[in-house]
Structures are given as structure tokens and as C-alpha cells.
Amino acid sequence: xxxxxxxxxxxxxxxxxxxxxxxxxxxxxxxxxxxxxxxxxxxxxxxxxxxxxxxxxxxxxxxxxxxxxxxxxxxxxxxxxxxxxxxxxxxxxxxxxxxxxxxxxxxxxxxxxxxxxxxxxxxxxxxxxxxxxxxxxxxxxxxxxxxxxxxxxxxxxxxxxxxxxxxxxxxxxxxxxxxxxxxxxxxxxxxxxxxxxxxxxxxxxxxxxxxxxxxxxxxxxxxxxxxxxxxxxxxxxxxxxxxxxxxxxxxxxxxxxxxxxxxxxxxxxxxxxxxxxxxxxxxxxxxxxxxxxxxxxxxxxxxxxxxxxxxxxxxxxxxxxxxxxxxxxxxxxxxxxxxxxxxxxxxxxxxxxxxxxxxxxxxxxxxx
Amino acid sequence: xxxxxxxxxxxxxxxxxxxxxxxxxxxxxxxxxxxxxxxxxxxxxxxxxxxxxxxxxxxxxxxxxxxxxxxxxxxxxxxxxxxxxxxxxxxxxxxxxxxxxxxxxxxxxxxxxxxxxxxxxxxxxxxxxxxxxxxxxxxxxxxxxxxxxxxxxxxxxxxxxxxxxxxxxxxxxxxxxxxxxxxxxxxxxxxxxxxxxxxxxxxxxxxxxxxxxxxxxxxxxxxxxxxxxxxxxxxxxxxxxxxxxxxxxxxxxxxxxxxxxxxxxxxxxxxxxxxxxxxxxxxxxxxxxxxxxxxxxxxxxxxxxxxxxxxxxxxxxxxxxxxxxxxxxxxxxxxxxxxxxxxxxxxxxxxxxxxxxxxxxxxxxxxxxxxxxxxxxxxxxxxxxxxxxxxxxxxxxxxxxxxxxxxxxxxxxxxxxxxxxxxxxxxxxxxxxxxxxxxxxxxxxxxxxxxxxxxxxxxxxxxxxxxxxxxxxxxxxxxxxxxxxxxxxxxxxxxxxxxxxxxxxxxxxxxxxxxxxxxxxxxxxxxxxxxxxxxxxxxxxxxxxxxxxxxxxxxxxxx
Ligand SMILES: Nc1ncnc2c1ncn2[C@@H]1O[C@H](COP(=O)(O)OP(=O)(O)O)[C@@H](O)[C@H]1O
Ligand SMILES: [Mg+2]
Numbered sequence: 001x002x003x004x005x006x007x008x009x010x011x012x013x014x015x016x017x018x019x020x021x022x023x024x025x026x027x028x029x030x031x032x033x034x035x036x037x038x039x040x041x042x043x044x045x046x047x048x049x050x051x052x053x054x055x056x057x058x059x060x061x062x063x064x065x066x067x068x069x070x071x072x073x074x075x076x077x078x079x080x081x082x083x084x085x086x087x088x089x090x091x092x093x094x095x096x097x098x099x100x101x102x103x104x105x106x107x108x109x110x111x112x113x114x115x116x117x118x119x120x121x122x123x124x125x126x127x128x129x130x131x132x133x134x135x136x137x138x139x140x141x142x143x144x145x146x147x148x149x150x151x152x153x154x155x156x157x158x159x160x161x162x163x164x165x166x167x168x169x170x171x172x173x174x175x176x177x178x179x180x181x182x183x184x185x186x187x188x189x190x191x192x193x194x195x196x197x198x199x200x201x202x203x204x205x206x207x208x209x210x211x212x213x214x215x216x217x218x219x220x221x222x223x224x225x226x227x228x229x230x231x232x233x234x235x236x237x238x239x240x241x242x243x244x245x246x247x248x249x250x251x252x253x254x255x256x257x258x259x260x261x262x263x264x265x266x267x268x269x270x271x272x273x274x275x276x277x278x279x280x281x282x283x284x285x286x287x288x289x290x291x292x293x294x295x296x297x298x299x300x301x302x303x304x305x306x307x308x309x310x311x312x313x314x315x316x317x318x319x320x321x322x323x324x325x326x327x328x329x330x331x332x333x334x335x336x337x338x339x340x341x342x343x344x345x346x347x348x349x350x351x352x353x354x355x356x357x358x359x360x361x362x363x364x365x366x367x368x
Numbered sequence: 369x370x371x372x373x374x375x376x377x378x379x380x381x382x383x384x385x386x387x388x389x390x391x392x393x394x395x396x397x398x399x400x401x402x403x404x405x406x407x408x409x410x411x412x413x414x415x416x417x418x419x420x421x422x423x424x425x426x427x428x429x430x431x432x433x434x435x436x437x438x439x440x441x442x443x444x445x446x447x448x449x450x451x452x453x454x455x456x457x458x459x460x461x462x463x464x465x466x467x468x469x470x471x472x473x474x475x476x477x478x479x480x481x482x483x484x485x486x487x488x489x490x491x492x493x494x495x496x497x498x499x500x501x502x503x504x505x506x507x508x509x510x511x512x513x514x515x516x517x518x519x520x521x522x523x524x525x526x527x528x529x530x531x532x533x534x535x536x537x538x539x540x541x542x543x544x545x546x547x548x549x550x551x552x553x554x555x556x557x558x559x560x561x562x563x564x565x566x567x568x569x570x571x572x573x574x575x576x577x578x579x580x581x582x583x584x585x586x587x588x589x590x591x592x593x594x595x596x597x598x599x600x601x602x603x604x605x606x607x608x609x610x611x612x613x614x615x616x617x618x619x620x621x622x623x624x625x626x627x628x629x630x631x632x633x634x635x636x637x638x639x640x641x642x643x644x645x646x647x648x649x650x651x652x653x654x655x656x657x658x659x660x661x662x663x664x665x666x667x668x669x670x671x672x673x674x675x676x677x678x679x680x681x682x683x684x685x686x687x688x689x690x691x692x693x694x695x696x697x698x699x700x701x702x703x704x705x706x707x708x709x710x711x712x713x714x715x716x717x718x719x720x721x722x723x724x725x726x727x728x729x730x731x732x733x734x735x736x737x738x739x740x741x742x743x744x745x746x747x748x749x750x751x752x753x754x755x756x757x758x759x760x761x762x763x764x765x766x767x768x769x770x771x772x773x774x775x776x777x778x779x780x781x782x783x784x785x786x787x788x789x790x791x792x793x794x795x796x797x798x799x800x801x802x803x804x805x806x807x808x809x810x811x812x813x814x815x816x817x818x819x820x821x822x823x824x825x826x827x828x829x830x831x832x833x834x835x836x837x838x839x840x841x842x843x844x845x846x847x848x849x850x851x852x853x854x855x856x857x858x859x860x861x862x863x864x865x866x867x868x869x870x871x872x873x874x875x876x877x878x879x880x881x882x883x884x885x886x887x888x889x890x891x892x893x894x895x896x897x898x899x900x901x902x903x904x905x906x907x908x909x910x911x912x913x914x915x916x917x918x919x920x921x922x923x924x925x926x927x
Contacts (some may be wrong), residue, residue: 081554099556104653
């Protein structure tokens with residue numbers, strides 16, 4: 001059953017280093033999402049796994065077998081593309097039957113299997129229709145049926161929902177996961193949409209300029225990012241620069257700009273360290289009147305937006321920096337209006353500390 | 369310049385001026401290009417009784433006419449089959465493979481269309497034909513040539529100068545192919561050969577069809593070079609050329625049939641390619657897998673490139689080698705005619721270059737507004753109609769076109785009687801035959817240009833002419849240049865139409881002069897004329913190559 005192992009893969013296109021040594025291991029039956037900014041090498045990695053392009057260096061194993069040099073048609077995998085790529089000159093049924101036909105299966109058998117396979121589509125689709133007559137969602141469903149009709153157990157998806165309307169996009173992603181799990185497949189799904197990845201993946205791989213930055217379950221990436229880039233790229237976060245001015249047994253005092261101070265739990269750090277304090281807006285509490293306790297800071301609401309399911313505030317702190325705050329939106333909750341004075345509380349154990357990057361904070365988190 | 373733009377701005381805003389201008393452009397297209405090109409049809413309708421007595425009622429005349437027609441169609445169909453079979457893999461190799469000298473090969477491929485066909489024909493004739501002085505067989509000391517004058521030699525010639533049309537047209541399609549479709553097929557289990565056959569090939573069928581159409585019409589209209597290589601084998605355009613003074617009604621009949629055959633074929637093929645889907649048929653996995661191996665595909669590439677080298681390039685370049693042999697002694701029977709001097713060569717070469725530039729300039733001046741008019745002012749059926757009519761003027765075989773124009777402008781009954789056959793008529797013929805070559809690429813570029821840019825410029829306050837000058841023109845510049853190059857090279861290399869429009873005169877354009885030299889030399893066995901012709905053709909080969917390289921440099925810079 002499909003396990004995929006990528007070891008030390010490098011790929012260069014002329015001057016562009018698309019992959020700079022990627023290691024990745026994917027277990028049988030896992031739904032893995034690869035996210036990262038556009039141009040970071042996601043598509044290249046997927047194409048190398050599929051055998052559409054050869055790596056310059058490194059090895060790819062599928063099911064424990066080294067597949068370097070094995071052509072794509074012999075790797076027994078299915079591939080779905082962002083631009084869907086149903087063959088325009090063939091009907092829906094002929095498209096789905098294609099993989100069997102090119103393996104020499106006769107037409108009627110191939111079409112029978114294709115008809116069966118089309119049942120995975122959540123939408124009713126006429127087998128006689130031409131691709132141009134289908135909606136985006138239906139077309140991608142057909143493309144996935146086509147990819148799986150040959151019995152492939154490994155499904156590679158390159159931004160499969162990218163061409164769809166926003167609403168269809170959201171419902172299709174759950175359908176995708178359902179299909180993969182129902183059929184017991186292994187899926188590697190590339191997307192630049194982190195919300196998509198976080199909502200369906202068993203395991204998320206974050207990439208940046210040809211390297212893997214972190215691999216983990218969605219909540220791991222969100223709450224325990226291993227580096228500033230992942231912290232910044234996954235979800236929203238406030239990054240504040242400071243120095244450790246005091247430390248006791250398990251706590252330290254961080255001095256931010258303009259002398260503003262924060263208490264944080266801080267393992268493995270010493271006085272004088274130059275750090276970045278990363279604060280998830282979901283962990284911050286917002287009060288309309290003064291409260292007691294650690295890390296209560298005064299501020300002024302700059303903006304207050306109602307999003308789906310959350311209230312999102314930008315709060316101007318007294319040192320001139322901006323802190324993001326998110327609260328669950330409930331029916332009874334009134335939003336605090338802009339210009340209002342507020343108090344925010346940041347739990348010390350919720351602050352993530354990172355070394356201040358030598359190349360500067362902006363360069364460290366830039367998407368390039 | 370500013371005041372001129374201002375003036376034009378004002379003019380484009382005045383409805384009256386615009387109407388007058390559009391009228392002029394349309395009048396030129398219909399009155400000067402389209403109707404005269406097809407004049408042979410109304411002309412014949414007024415002479416049906418003569419047609420009957422002079423042609424239909426005379427079995428030997430009729431059978432000769434029909435035979436010439438059948439030969440032309442046979443040759444053209446064979447050319448289409450060969451050129452598609454060779455042209456598609458060549459185009460594929462040029463787009464997809466990486467190898468040393470690819471750029472060079474790409475340039476060379478256009479040589480057979482840039483070079484005057486008569487020079488090309490002479491070169492091919494010397495390469496393949498019977499061992500006479502200067503020929504390849506003679507050079508190798510062989511007793512017999514490879515091909516004697518006749519159908520096979522005509523085929524060897526036509527396949528060469530029609531090939532670039534197929535290759536260019538298919539290259540256009542292949543380079544636009546979205547590789548994702550091939551990726552999809554590969555991951556679905558199709559090896560590369562099966563992928564090509566079932567996925568890529570169906571997508572490039574329109575390119576193959578339009579290339580095949582061009583190849584067909586070019587083959588069916590070639591006169592000059594065919595006269596050099598054909599010997600006894602008289603094709604339709606050569607027949608028209610011979611008959612237009614002897615029995616004009618027979619010439620008309622063949623002209624009409626030639627145009628009608630081309631039009632019917634073109635529309636049938638276009639309709640077919642729109643509705644017909646390439647079937648998968650049955651896949652033979654093991655055979656196709658074997659065909660997909662790197663070794664098999666390398667062998668295929670090698671065979672195709674070897675074919676190109678032996679059948680296309682060697683005969684084309686042979687003319688550069690031929691004159692290196694010892695020049696013959698002057699002979700007594702050499703006709704004492706000014707037509708055989710180098711001054712005639714210089715004069716006709718200048719004529720050719722002037723006509724090519726002039727026809728292109730006129731084409732651009734009137735073709736650009738026509739393309740704008742069709743693309744931006746018309747819609748619905750009217751647009752489709754005009755677009756089709758522009759295509760029709762590309763499809764009309766040029767020999768038929770020249771004869772038609774002669775009937776329209778010349779001293780034939782019912783004609784305007786303005787021009788005799790000769791240089792003036794040649795100029796008119798070239799203006800007409802190059803016109804669609806300028807319009808076509810510009811029209812496609814305009815159709816592909818999102819009108820949103822023009823709308824943006826208009827909302828920013830630019831007046832119509834300024835919008836055209838500052839937004840449209842820069843964006844379609846590559847297409848304009850392509851049109852200019854096509855039109856210029858078409859005019860420079862055209863022999864068929866020019867031979868017919870020149871009548872008995874030889875001192876019109878350089879391809880016609882070459883035909884005259886070679887025919888004369890063949891008839892009289894004049895070795896000096898033959899030798900001079902080979903030098904002239906070698907010079908034309910060099911000049912054509914230089915032109916090609918220059919065009920490429922300019923095109924590269926514009927892109
Ligand atoms: N065929 C190619 N030729 C040249 N450069 C390429 C090619 N494919 C990808 N690249 C480059 O490699 C980098 C990674 O591309 P890609 O894997 O497509 O990124 P992603 O899918 O993450 O957006 C980009 O800089 C891209 O421009
Ligand atoms: Mg991508």
C-alpha cells in the first residue's frame with residue numbers, strides 16, 4: 001500500500017533552484033497537504049513524485065520501491081490538476097475510461113468501470129457530456145474519477161480546487177477528503193490556501209523557497225510552529241520585537257519597544273537575548289474596562305471587523321505597535337467600536353519566543 | 369507629427385470622415401482584390417457558348433484540360449500527404465526537443481518559401497535529374513539521373529516548397545499546447561507515443577488542416593519551377609499559361625476548376641476538422657510502449673531529420689555547389705538577346721525587390737484599416753463573412769488569380785483593357801496576391817487582443833486615433849511585422865502568377881527571368897545560359913538566406 005518517501009530531492013531550472021533538498025515521508029492512508037507561497041516548489045515536488053520530471057538529485061520511493069527513472073505511466077498513481085485538464089475532444093465517459101483504454105483494456109469493459117467510478121462524484125454528471133459543458137466543480141469531480149479509474153491508490157492533487165468558485169471550493173474540499181478516506185487512498189494535496197489545508201489534512205507540510213519548513217498535524221503547526229515563517233504563514237499572528245531583561249526559574253521579562261514589558265514562559269533563554277514574541281490573536285483577551293493580572297496592557301481599538309465566526313480587532317498598544325485579537329463571535333456579543341480604549345490580556349504561557357533573525361524580521365517571514 | 373495625429377484624431381471622431389475612409393478600404397478589398405481575383409467566373413458566364421464550341425465540343429482539347437487538372441490535384445494531394453507525414457514530426461522536434469543547431473534548422477526551414485520558386489526548382493532539377501552539365505549525376509559521373517523530368521520530379525519539387533507551410537502552421541499549434549493534458553495522459557498510464565497519438569495529435573489537427581490547405585493551394589498554383597522540372601508532364605497552371613493566348617476558353621475552364629477545387633476542398637476540410645474527432649481506435653500497449661522508448665524515438669527523430677537533409681536541404685542547396693564546376697566554352701548557337709545578360713538579371717532583381725516592397729506597403733496601408741474594421745466594427749454574420757472572404761483570397765491558387773486578373777484588367781473580351789500582360793499587370797497581381805498575407809496575421813492578432821485595453825484608454829480620455837496609435841499598434845506590432853515578412857517573401861518568391869501575368873515577356877521579375885533562361889537553355893542546349901542561370905540562382909539562394917536571417921533578427925527584437 002502506498003507509502004511515499006522523498007529523500008534529499010533537489011531540482012534546478014536554469015538559475016532557479018526550485019527544490020533545495022527536500023525530505024518527506026508520507027504514511028499509507030494519510031491525507032497530506034503541502035502549503036507554501038506561490039513559487040516555493042510545490043508543483044515541482046509533486047511532478048517529481050509523479051515522475052513527470054526527473055529530480056537532479058535525491059530519491060523517491062513509492063511503497064518502498066525506488067522509482068527514480070520509472071516513467072509516470074508505470075507509477076500507478078492518479079494526478080489531478082488545477083486547470084483540470086479533461087481532454088476536450090473526449091466525452092466525460094471517454095475521459096474516465098482513458099486510463100484503462102491506454103492499458104489495452106477493451107472499450108466496453110473500460111466504460112463499465114468508468115461508469116462505476118463516476119459514482120464518486122457528489123454531483124450527477126451525464127457520461128455523454130463534453131468537458132466544456134460541465135461546471136468547474138463537476139469537471140474536477142470527473143477529473144478525479146478519471147485519475148482513480150485505473151485503480152490508483154496514490155492520489156496527487158495540484159491545487160485541485162484553485163479554479164473553482166469560492167463556495168464550491170469549500171464544499172469540494174470535504175468531498176475530496178471523503179472520497180480519499182472511503183477508498184482508502186493516500187493523498188498528497190498541494191494548495192496555497194492554508195485554510196483548505198488546515199481543514200482537511202491529517203498532516204500538513206509547509207514549504208518555502210524549495211525547502212520544507214515544518215511537517216505536522218494542523219494543530220501542531222498552529223500552536224507549536226517551529227520557526228517564525230511557519231508561525232507567520234499559518235493563521236494570523238502578532239510579532240513583537242524585544243529583549244529579555246530579567247529571568248527567573250521558568251519565566252522571563254521581555255522589554256518591547258518604548259519600554260513596554262511582557263512576562264512570558266521561557267525555556268532555554270538567557271538575559272540579554274534579542275527575541276521575537278509571537279502571539280496568536282485567539283489567545284488574547286479583550287476587556288472594555290481595566291482588569292487585574294499579568295500582562296494586562298492598555299490600548300485603543302483601531303479597527304473591529306466581523307468575520308465568519310470571529311470578531312477581529314486591531315489594537316494600538318501604548319508603544320505604538322499593533323496587536324491582533326480574535327474573539328469567537330456569538331449571537332449576543334456586541335463588537336467594541338473603534339477609537340474605544342480597551343485592556344488586553346496576554347497569557348504568559350501563550351507567548352511563543354523565537355530568536356530575533358539575523359537577516360531581519362521582514363526578510364525572515366517574507367514569502368520569497 | 370503632433371499636428372498630423374491631431375488631425376487624424378479629429379478625423380476619426382468625425383462620422384463622415386470615418387465612413388469615407390471605411391468605404392475606401394472596403395472598396396479596395398472588393399473592387400481591387402476580391403472581385404478581380406474571381407473575375408473568371410462572371411467572365412465565363414458571358415462566354416458559355418464559346419466555352420462549348422471551343423472546349424467542351426472538342427474532345428481532344430477537353431481531355432487535355434481535364435488531364436492537366438487531374439495531374440495538379442494528384443500532385444497536390446500527394447504533396448499534402450508527404451508534407452503532413454514529415455511536417456508534423458519536424459514541427460514536434462523543433463518545439464519539444466533540445467539539440468545543437470536547432471535555431472539554424474528553424475531558419476533553414478523557411479528557405480524554400482523565401483527563395484524564388486524557379487531558383488529552387490532549378491536547383492532541385494539539377495540535383496535529381498538526368499546527367500547533363502552541372503547536374504548532380506554529372507558531378508558524380510553517373511550515367512543516369514535519379515529522377516527524370518516528369519511527375520516524380522514535380523512531386524520532389526512541390527513537397528519541398530510546400531513543407532514550410534505545414535511545419536509553421538503545426539509549430540504554431542504545438543507551442544501553444546498546454547502540457548498539462550500530456551501530463552494527465554502520462555499519469556493515467558499512457559506512454560509518450562500513446563499520449564501523442566490520443567491527446568496531442570487531436571489538439572493540433574486544426575494546425576495540420578490549415579497547413580495542408582496552404583500546401584495544397586500553393587502546389588496547385590505553382591507554374592515557373594514546374595515548367596523547369598516537369599518536361600512532358602503538364603500541370604494545370606502550366607496549361608493555363610500555355611493556353612491563355614492559344615485557347616483562352618480552355619484556360620478559363622481550368623482556372624475555374626482550379627479555384628473551385630481549392631474552395632471545395634478547403635471548406636470540406638475545415639468542416640471535417642470541426643466535427644471529426646480523432647478516434648482512439650485500439651491501443652496496443654506493448655507495441656506503443658516500445659515505440660515510446662527513448663531509443664525508438666531517437667531513431668524516429670533521426671529518420672525524419674535525415675529525410676529533411678536528403679530530400680529538402682541537399683536539393684535546395686545544391687545550386688550553391690553547381691556553379692563551382694568549370695564554366696563551359698561559349699557556344700555558337702547562343703541567341704543574341706539582351707535577355708541573357710547580367711544587366712537583365714540586375715534589372716529584374718531590382719524590379720522584384722521594388723514590387724515586393726511596394727505591394728507590401730500598399731497592403732499594410734490598406735490592410736491594417738481593413739483588419740481594424742473587420743475586427744472592431746463588425747460583428748455576427750457580417751464579420752464571419754468578411755473574415756471568410758479574406759481567407760478565400762488566400763486560397764485562390766495564384767496562377768488562377770493571375771489569369772483572372774488578366775481577364776479583368778487586360779485586353780481579353782469583357783476586360784477593362786487597361787493593362788497588357790507585362791510588368792504593369794505583374795505589379796497589380798502582386799498587390800492582390802500579397803494583400804491577404806498582410807491582413808491575416810493582423811486580423812488574428814486583433815481578434816486575440818482583449819478590447820479592455822482600448823476601453824481603458826478611451827475612459828482615460830484618449831481619442832480613437834490616439835488609442836490606435838498608442839495602445840493597439842504597439843500591442844499588435846509582432847503580427848504586423850509577421851504580415852510584412854510574409855507578404856514580402858511571398859511576392860519575392862512568387863513565380864506561378866508572375867509567369868502568367870508576364871505573358872511573353874521575360875524581363876519582369878527575377879523568378880520569371882530565371883524560368884526564361886532555363887527554358888531557353890533546355891530548348892537550345894545552351895550551356896552558357898545554363899551556367900549563368902546556375903550562378904544567378906546561387907546568388908538568389910544567398911540573398912534569400914540573408915533576408916531570412918535579417919527578418920529573424922528584426923522579429924526577435926520586436927518580441
Ligand atoms: N519548467 C520550468 N522551467 C523553469 N522554471 C520553472 C519550471 N517549473 C517551475 N519553475 C520555477 O521553479 C520555481 C518553483 O515552481 P513551482 O514548483 O511551480 O512552484 P509552486 O507550485 O509552489 O507555485 C518557480 O520559481 C518557478 O518559476
Ligand atoms: Mg504550483
